Amino acid sequence: MITKPVEVDCTFDEEGRVRVRRIRLGRPWQAVEQGRQWSDADGRHVLVMLPDGAHELVLRGDTLTWELRELPGTRRPA
16 A cells, blocks of 8 residues: 655544545645545544545554555556
8 A cells, every 4th residue: 555644734623523624745735525534543544535536544643644545446647
């Protein structure tokens, strides 16, 4: 699985749910569409849609840093 560090502009509600507004991957901020989210031993996971397809954002519980993960079967731009 490919992971990339990413900057995330988001808010958390009182129940711990996150609302991602936009992300930055070394270029200008990109607005995202957000899907479902869940927590597990790795941290908080949020599905987001970017122009190149669906990805998984993970707020790692051990480092409190965000990672962007490619989902299996995601097409990469040519």
